[in-house]
Amino acid sequence: MEADLIKAAMLGTSQYVPSQLSPLAKELQQTLGPTNEDKEDAYLKLTAGFFLVSEAGQQLPELTVQLPSPPAETRLYITTEANALLRQFLRHKEDNLLEYFLFRCVAAQKTVLPEILPEVLSMAVEKKARQEALLQISGHRGQWLAQLNPAWQTLVAPEEENVWETGTWEQRKRYFKNLRARQPEQALTLLHNHLQEENTNARAELLELLYPNLSLNDEPFLTSLLTDKSQKVKQVVYQLLLQLPQSRLNQLVQAYVKAAVQVKEERVLLLAKRKVFNIHPDVPVPEELFAAGFEKTSSQKNVDDAEYWVSQAMAYVEPEFWQNSFGLSLVETVQLWANHASKPLFLPSLVQSAVRYQHRELAQTLLSKKEVTGMELLQVLPVAERFTYADRFLEENPALYLHFLLDDTYAPIPTKLNQRLLQQFALKPYALTQQQYQRWALQMEATMLPVLQQYAQQEYQEYQMRFFRNVCADMARVLHTKEQLNALL
Amino acid sequence: MFMPLTEDQITQLAPDAASVKAGQQLATTSKWVSKAIHEKAMWGNCQGSGKNPYRTMVDLQKIAFKCSCPSRKFPCKHGLGLLYLYARASSDFTTAAALEPDVEEWVSKRAAKADAKEPKEETAAPKKTDAKGQEKRAEEREKKVSAGLEELRVWLRDLVRNGIHQIPSVSPSFYRTIAARMVDAQVPAMANALNRLHQLPYHQDGWQKPFLRRISSLYLLSEAYQYLPHVPVPLQTDIKTLIGWNTPKEQVLQQEGILDAWLVLSRELEEEDRLTTEHIWLVGQQHQRFALLLNFYPMGQVPQFALVVGTTITAELVYYPSAYPLRALVKGQQGLQPSTLPSAEPDFNSVLNQVAHALALQPFLEQLPFLVSEVKVVHQKEKWYLVDQHQHRLPLLNPEVEGWRVLATSAAAPFTAFIIYTPDGVTLRAYWVQQQFYPLP
Numbered sequence: 001m002e003a004d005l006i007k008a009a010m011l012g013t014s015q016y017v018p019s020q021l022s023p024l025a026k027e028l029q030q031t032l033g034p035t036n037e038d039k040e041d042a043y044l045k046l047t048a049g050f051f052l053v054s055e056a057g058q059q060l061p062e063l064t065v066q067l068p069s070p071p072a073e074t075r076l077y078i079t080t081e082a083n084a085l086l087r088q089f090l091r092h093k094e095d096n097l098l099e100y101f102l103f104r105c106v107a108a109q110k111t112v113l114p115e116i117l118p119e120v121l122s123m124a125v126e127k128k129a130r131q132e133a134l135l136q137i138s139g140h141r142g143q144w145l146a147q148l149n150p151a152w153q154t155l156v157a158p159e160e161e162n163v164w165e166t167g168t169w170e171q172r173k174r175y176f177k178n179l180r181a182r183q184p185e186q187a188l189t190l191l192h193n194h195l196q197e198e199n200t201n202a203r204a205e206l207l208e209l210l211y212p213n214l215s216l217n218d219e220p221f222l223t224s225l226l227t228d229k230s231q232k233v234k235q236v237v238y239q240l241l242l243q244l245p246q247s248r249l250n251q252l253v254q255a256y257v258k259a260a261v262q263v264k265e266e267r268v269l270l271l272a273k274r275k276v277f278n279i280h281p282d283v284p285v286p287e288e289l290f291a292a293g294f295e296k297t298s299s300q301k302n303v304d305d306a307e308y309w310v311s312q313a314m315a316y317v318e319p320e321f322w323q324n325s326f327g328l329s330l331v332e333t334v335q336l337w338a339n340h341a342s343k344p345l346f347l348p349s350l351v352q353s354a355v356r357y358q359h360r361e362l363a364q365t366l367l368s369k370k371e372v373t374g375m376e377l378l379q380v381l382p383v384a385e386r387f388t389y390a391d392r393f394l395e396e397n398p399a400l401y402l403h404f405l406l407d408d409t410y411a412p413i414p415t416k417l418n419q420r421l422l423q424q425f426a427l428k429p430y431a432l433t434q435q436q437y438q439r440w441a442l443q444m445e446a447t448m449l450p451v452l453q454q455y456a457q458q459e460y461q462e463y464q465m466r467f468f469r470n471v472c473a474d475m476a477r478v479l480h481t482k483e484q485l486n487a488l489l
Numbered sequence: 490m491f492m493p494l495t496e497d498q499i500t501q502l503a504p505d506a507a508s509v510k511a512g513q514q515l516a517t518t519s520k521w522v523s524k525a526i527h528e529k530a531m532w533g534n535c536q537g538s539g540k541n542p543y544r545t546m547v548d549l550q551k552i553a554f555k556c557s558c559p560s561r562k563f564p565c566k567h568g569l570g571l572l573y574l575y576a577r578a579s580s581d582f583t584t585a586a587a588l589e590p591d592v593e594e595w596v597s598k599r600a601a602k603a604d605a606k607e608p609k610e611e612t613a614a615p616k617k618t619d620a621k622g623q624e625k626r627a628e629e630r631e632k633k634v635s636a637g638l639e640e641l642r643v644w645l646r647d648l649v650r651n652g653i654h655q656i657p658s659v660s661p662s663f664y665r666t667i668a669a670r671m672v673d674a675q676v677p678a679m680a681n682a683l684n685r686l687h688q689l690p691y692h693q694d695g696w697q698k699p700f701l702r703r704i705s706s707l708y709l710l711s712e713a714y715q716y717l718p719h720v721p722v723p724l725q726t727d728i729k730t731l732i733g734w735n736t737p738k739e740q741v742l743q744q745e746g747i748l749d750a751w752l753v754l755s756r757e758l759e760e761e762d763r764l765t766t767e768h769i770w771l772v773g774q775q776h777q778r779f780a781l782l783l784n785f786y787p788m789g790q791v792p793q794f795a796l797v798v799g800t801t802i803t804a805e806l807v808y809y810p811s812a813y814p815l816r817a818l819v820k821g822q823q824g825l826q827p828s829t830l831p832s833a834e835p836d837f838n839s840v841l842n843q844v845a846h847a848l849a850l851q852p853f854l855e856q857l858p859f860l861v862s863e864v865k866v867v868h869q870k871e872k873w874y875l876v877d878q879h880q881h882r883l884p885l886l887n888p889e890v891e892g893w894r895v896l897a898t899s900a901a902a903p904f905t906a907f908i909i910y911t912p913d914g915v916t917l918r919a920y921w922v923q924q925q926f927y928p929l930p
Contacts, residue, residue, distance in 0.1 A: 006697045012652030035712070040646035045712060048705035052852050055912050056845035060837055060881035063874055065867045067901040081577055084496035092510045114897040115927060118890050145897050148868065453519055457536065473520075480517035484577055 001025055002054070005047050013043050025050055070144035075111045082488040083113040085481070090119050096438040097481055102133040103410060104489040111139030121145065121152045128174065131155070164190065169202070177209050184213045192221055200230040207236045214240060219247050238292035242316045243356055252286050253316045258325045259283045260310050263336070277336050277346075281306040289313070307342050314349035319362040334365045338372075347372055354380055367392070378404040383411040390417050398424040399431040402440060412445045419451060422472075426455070429468035441475035446483050452476040493579065497928070498797045499572045501756060502552065504562050508569060515570025518581050524571065525583040531575060532592045535567045545571050546592050548599055550824055552797065555595055630675050634732065637674020638711040641667065641683075645708050656700060657691035678733040682707055684762070699913055710853055723812040727851050736809055738818060746807035746820040749773035751780065752828050753796045754858075754907045755918035755928060763788035769796055770858055770907070770918065771806070771817075772831050779858040780806050780817035798919070798928040801828040813851040815858070830921050833860035833905050836877040844910060857910045863903040866895045866917075875915055878903065884914030891917070891929050898922050 004018040017039055021029060028049040029042070036042040078086075082105075089098040105112070112120055117138055124134035135142065135155060146152035163175050180187035191210075195203055207225070210218060218240070225237045241249040260283040265273045281304070289309075290296060298308040322333040337346045347366070351374035354362040363380035366372045367389060375393050378386045378401075386404055393401040398421055405413055413421075421440075425431060432440070441452075455472035458465075496513075503509045515535065518524075522542045524533035530549055534542035535558075543558040545567040554568035575582060588596060644667050664683045671680035682703070689699055713720060713728050720728065730736065751771040759766045767784040782796070796802060803823040808814035834840050840859050847854055863878040866885060873885035873892035885892060895904075895917065904922045908915040919928045 002698070006701065009649055009653045009697060009701050011654075012650055014650045015652070038646070040650050041642075041708075043649055044645060044705050044708040047701055048709035051702045051705065051912070052848055056848050058841060060841070060883065062880045063867055063869065063876050063882035064880045065869060065876075067865075067867070069902065070900050080495065084576070087496070088513045091506075092513070114900070115894055117897040118893045141897060141900065144900075145893065148896070149893060449519055456519075459540075476519040477514055477517045480519050484517075 001050065005043075005050060008043060009047075013040050017043065018046070024053060028053065067148075068144075071140040073111055073139050073141060075109050075139060077113055078105065078110045079488055080113065082485065083116055085485060085488070086112060087116055087119070090116075090123065096435060096442060097478065097485075099130075100410065100442050100482060101485060101489075102130060102137065103408075104485055105137045106133050108489045110137070110489060111141070112137050114141050117142050117145055121149075121155065124155055125152060128170065164194070173205065173209065176206060180209055180213055184215065185217065188218060188221055195225075200232055203228070203230065203233045204236045207233065207240065210240060214244050216244065216246060219244065223248070235293060242292055245318050245357075249288065249292060250316060252288060253313045254321055254325070256283065256285060256289065257310060257313045257317055257321070260306065260313075261326075263326050263328070274339075275332070275336060277340055279304070279307050279310055285309045285313075303345065304342070307345055311342075311345045311349045314346060315352035315356070317353060318357050319353060319359040330362050330365045334362075334369060338369050343371060348374060351377055375400055375404060383407045383409070387414055387417055390420060394420055394424065398428075399436075402432070402436075406439055406443060410443050413440075413443045415445060415447045415451075418444055418448050422451065422455065426465070426468055429464050429471060434471065434474065437471045437475055438478045441478040442482050444475075444479050446479070449476055449479055452479065494572060494576060494797055495799070496573060496576050498799055499569060499576060501798055502564060502572070503569055504564070508562055508564075508566055511566035512569025513573050515566055516573035516577055518574070518578065520570065521574065523583075524574065524581065525585045525589070526575065526579075527585045527588050527592075530588060530592050530596050531571060531582065532589065533571050533574075535570065537567075543567050544591070546595055547571060548596055550596075551599070551603070551822055553599060633674045634676055634714070637671055637676050638679070638714055638732070640670055640674070641676075641679060642708065642711050645704055645711075648704065653697065653700065657696065659687075661687045663687075676733040678731055679707065679710075680733075681761070702912060706853060713853075721812065723810060724851060726810045727812050727853060730809075730811075731853055741807055741809050741818050742820055744807050746805035747773060747776055747778065748803075748805045749775045749778075750801050750803050750826055751806065752801045752831060753798050756796070756798050757918075765790075770909075771796075772858075772860065772907075773806070774801065774829060774831055777832060779815060780808065781815045781858070782819065783816060799828065799926050801826050811851065813847050813854060828926065830905065830924055831860055833862040835862060836879055837861065837881045837883060838879070840910065855911060859908050859910055860905065861908060862905045864906050865901060865903050866892055866899065868892060868896070875906065875908065875917065883910075886911070886914045886916045887929065894929070895920060895927075898927055 001018075001020075001022045004020060008016050008018050018025075025046065029046055032042065032045045032049065036045070082101075086098075086101055088094065089101055120134050120138055121142060124131045124138070127134075135146075138146070143156050146156045163171055167175060176187060176190065179190065188210075191206060195206065198206065207222075210222075222237050222241055222244075226234060228234050228237070238249070241247045242253065244250055260280050262278045262280055263275050264278045266276050268274050283306070285294065289312075294309065294312050296309075297303075297305055319330060322328045322330065326333075328336065334347075334350065337343060337350060340346055347369070350362065351366055351372065353359070354366060355374075355376055358380050360380055363377040366374070367377055367381075375397065378389060378393075383405065390401070394417075402421060405417075441448075444452075452472045452475050456469055456476055458469060460466050460469055499512070500509050503512060520535055522534040522536055525531065526549075528549070530546055532544070532546040535545055536542045537558060543556055545557075545565075546555045547553070547568055548555075554564035556565045556567045558565050558567055560566065587593075661684070664686055668680040668683040671677070671683065686700065686703060689696055689703075710728065710731055713724075714732060717725055717728060726736070751773050754770040754772055755768075756770075757768045759768065765786040765788075767782075767786070769782040769784075771780045771782065772778070773780070803826055805820040805822075806817045807820045809816045809818075834843070840861055843859070844857060847857055861877065865876050867874045867876050867882070873887065873889065874882040875885045876882045887895075899920070899922050902922070904920050906917055906921075907919040908917055917929055919926065921927070
């Protein structure tokens with residue numbers, strides 16, 4: 001009957017009028033009949049009556065779906081207050097506070113309240129970098145829910161076997177990175193079998209992913225790639241081989257440095273003797289090192305070629321090399337290079353070596369020398385130790401120094417140091433972005449609140465200072481919110 | 490007694506999303522020079538960009554705000570910020586034994602105003618009216634309405650005579666011309682109904698059914714108007730209201746109301762033609778009756794609020810006359826009290842029986858509120874359904890994300906739901922899982 005009514009409406013009553021009426025419709029038509037003006041009038045009243053009668057007596061279809069219940073949570077839920085803060089961070093895209101929330105929530109081993117799971121899971125799909133933490137705070141309920149929604153299933157579905165063949169580039173990279181972390185040998189075999197099927201950029205990117213777990217087992221494969229037709233790929237391979245301790249190429253570097261550098265003794269004031277490094281100018285650099293990216297001449301004036309070659313090679317030798325090859329402690333090594341006439345060439349190479357091989361002792365030794373300017377050495381040191389170099393670096397480049405103080409564990413920066421930094425940034429407020437200021441506030445302790453408020457309440461005429469006042473007000477808000485979160489999580 | 494509001498409830502009070510953000514960012518003690526709470530009000534001084542802090546007050550008995558800031562938004566971010574701060578850190582507030590003088594003055598004035606308003610509304614003497622003039626105007630309007638409705642009937646008949654196959658591709662102007670004629674004929678409600686026809690989901694299969702239902706119902710309404718003296722008196726009021734006659738508030742308020750503890754179930758804002766309509770659904774805990782409060786705000790006017798979803802107010806409500814009364818006005822409000830889970834229909838059969846009963850009384854009802862227990866949400870073939878304990882299903886019309894939210898919170902277990910029934914399906918507006926109330930925006 002309904003279909004007949006719709007057919008009449010679609011064709012128009014000038015073409016078709018419902019003819020096969022149900023008993024109920026017939027009854028309706030008879031009741032309405034005396035008032036009918038024409039067939040359109042009759043049709044509209046019959047239709048209205050039909051829909052009313054149908055609705056009043058409708059029988060609902062059945063739907064039997066037995067959905068398994070989610071497993072009980074083994075972790076505690078966060079409070080409603082903490083959940084409200086999370087909603088605020090998600091809604092207003094407060095990324096710094098969101099990162100901090102994730103850090104605290106994961107550390108506290110707590111689970112978000114179920115009502116916010118749709119937003120959390122959607123973000124986990126969009127933001128790969130946060131995926132693990134977001135899934136962790138979603139708890140069992142989140143995993144259960146993700147299985148049910150096709151848009152979220154990728155979060156919980158075991159990585160398909162053919163993701164390497166059929167996944168997107170990002171999925172494939174993620175798959176390879178995870179495989180390399182879990183089973184380095186298998187990852188290597190995978191590259192061995194399939195690398196040549198990839199284009200140049202993909203080959204280079206995949207090879208770079210080998211770095212975190214680089215070992216001598218990788219050397220034969222990497223060496224075989226030195227014949228790759230792409231210069232870009234070859235450079236990546238050379239870089240990996242150069243920095244792989246004890247690889248043939250690395251040994252070549254060591255042998256060259258050992259041959260080219262001599263420790264000599266020379267007299268000082270005719271009485272005392274002291275050791276000095278001497279560069280042997282006639283020791284040839286193996287051609288393979290030039291192929292690996294070593295430069296033959298420096299772009300700077302008055303730099304001796306032999307010294308320049310040695311300085312490049314020094315960046316790839318492990319700090320232990322100096323003890324093993326010359327019997328020199330790191331203190332002696334650094335001192336000898338600091339005494340060298342071309343120290344501006346050699347000391348940065350030692351800095352590179354310390355950073356590359358994450359050698360804390362070498363970094364500390366280098367930092368003890370006034371001649372060393374490499375602030376990047378700070379990243380080799382524990383955060384607390386970085387604070388002690390404020391006198392050295394703070395005024396030189398406060399933004400870069402602060403950059404090295406911000407770390408994933410949100411280690412609190414001492415109040416006095418914060419105050420000194422604030423004084424510097426008050427002079428150059430645009431040295432940091434608002435996001436960076438917010439991030440900094442998350443590593444402040446509550447004792448900084450009155451200090452920030454003082455800046456925030458001052459009256460300024462200059463537009464720069466008005467900006468800085470607003471920045472401080474915002475930092476105070478972030479710091480206060482952080483304190484709220486700490487109390488809640 | 491002040492029932493602390495949750496952050497979600499405070500968010501509902503905000504005039505826009507920007508105010509929510511600004512308010513939440515003010516929810517830090519660092520911004521507030523002082524803050525205090527008393528059972529009647531909370532107040533504080535918020536340091537803004539100026540020299541002197543802003544004085545912010547919130548009446549907690551009947552939620553209202555006052556602030557010395559120059560913002561034209563209402564409530565301003567300071568009022569919201571103070572409430573957010575209390576929701577997050579109530580212990581940071583000083584509990585005051587007495588109201589500060591300026592707060593006392595404001596709260597007392599508000600109370601006095603409310604007291605003065607009530608008897609005035611109740612005992613308002615009928616205004617002196619020009620009976621003859623009024624009668625003449627009514628006659629003229631009825632003539633216009635009759636002529637307008639006749640025009641509409643001709644238009645609808647032409648529509649079905651020629652067929653509706655082209656409807657999905659017509660522009661809004663197709664309805665605008667006849668709607669404009671309805672405005673001229675002083676039947677604005679019919680004009681709105683015609684304009685709304687363009688909003689049906691024509692991109693979906695089966696659009697013909699809701700379209701036919703609406704146009705045939707409009708036709709039936711015009712028919713009912715022709716036979717107005719022959720229908721029961723309460724239904725006459727409904728018919729006239731649906732066509733466009735208004736019942737004056739004062740007239741409604743003169744009736745005796747129902748005093749009950751009213752649970753605020755949902756609040757929804759609907760924007761149409763530069764007019765925002767606020768729908769607030771309540772249910773009386775003692776009388777188990779639903780009530781719909783409708784507020785209208787022209788463009789530029791910020792919706793007011795007095796009721797927060799999830800709270801229960803003790804109030805006297807008075808219904809507009811109807812064959813199936815739902816729309817109501819608050820005649821007097823006494824304060825907030827704790828909420829309890831109201832009783833609900835056991836299944837959809839019971840709901841549908843009541844739908845049939847309601848339609849028998851008032852066949853033009855477009856939506857009906859129900860509380861129903863033991864229901865679940867089910868997602869099947871990219872559609873959401875609400876399924877009762879006998880596995881009967883009704884289509885769920887909520888946005889998809891809300892379906893997932895309900896599933897997340899209910900964990901596939903049965904729950905009690907507050908739904909708005911329409912012939913096309915149901916919209917879930919709020920639900921309870923293990924006594925916990927969850928409103929849906």
